[in-house]
Amino acid sequence: MFFDFMERRHMVRARHRWQQRLFFLRYLARYRSEISHYNLAWLGGMRRADVDVFAEGFVKRKLVDMIRPAMWDRIDAHRAQGDTLILIGQSPQFMLEPLGREIRIEWLRGTVCAYLGNLYLDKPPTRLMRGEEKATVVGKLLADLGADPQETIAYLRDESDLPLMNLVGNPILVSPKRAMLKLARQRDWRVLDGG
Secondary structure (H helix, E strand, C coil): CHHHHHHHCCCCCHHHHHHHHHHHHHHHHHHHHHHHHHCCHHHCCCEHHHHHHHHHHHHHHHHHHHCCHHHHHHHHHHHHCCCCCEEEEEEEHHHHHHHHHHHCCCEEEEEECCEECCEECCCCCCECCCHHHHHHHHHHHHHHHCCCHHHCEEEECCHHHHHHHHHCCEEEEECCCHHHHHHHHHHCCEEECCC
């Protein structure tokens, strides 16, 4: 969605699309079926400050409106209980920072795109917040906050979140696919549909 947002604002040009295609060819053997998660090469050559400005606009104009009322209610309920809220996602850090400001969540971790100085590179992310990496980062953050993982609630969705589901004491699956729904039933995890 952010790619389309940037493209409509004439920030994505032919060379950015070529960078994305070349990344696919260069790294397919390494990442295989996961390659689309790593391919942020279209950002290559863009100034980080410019991308930050567009990410802020995207979050305010598009992303915040996509948060369903039920999720706002859950955020408010956790906040009212005095819970520490953490936003962890595969989205780039430059996207999670303005989202965190909008929904008032201070602690956040996202994918870190490769950059040099003020320019993004057409290389793999230096940290992809997915799978084991996500669980490792969350585990460290919980330790830094002095939080017990077994007392932690996490809202998750797909198979890539399985390491994190195994880390926290209270995983809640949101609109899971069939295989994850089956696993949730086996492990007696809570499931929310469309929330």
